[in-house]
Amino acid sequence: MQSFRVGKGIQVEVCRANNRAEWTPYTTTRTNTFDEPVSRTRSTVVFRSGRWLLRVKPHHVEMFNGLRWLRLK
Numbered sequence: 001m002q003s004f005r006v007g008k009g010i011q012v013e014v015c016r017a018n019n020r021a022e023w024t025p026y027t028t029t030r031t032n033t034f035d036e037p038v039s040r041t042r043s044t045v046v047f048r049s050g051r052w053l054l055r056v057k058p059h060h061v062e063m064f065n066g067l068r069w070l071r072l073k
Contacts, residue, residue: 003064005033006056013055017048023055
């Protein structure tokens with residue numbers, strides 16, 4: 001299983017998992033770690049945190065390769 005993280009102070013969009021039509025801009029307040037993305041396209045990566053979905057641009061996401069954190073492209 002891979003680990004992904006989104007750093008502190010990154011502009012993202014959030015919405016409730018049961019209402020994907022209403023995305024709200026949000027700035028992260030801490031480093032968030034996730035296991036797997038829900039979906040991934042060229043322009044966005046979506047992670048799930050409880051009942052919330054977090055949509056972020058791929059260049060703000062880091063992936064752990066076993067030795068160090070690498071930024072997605």
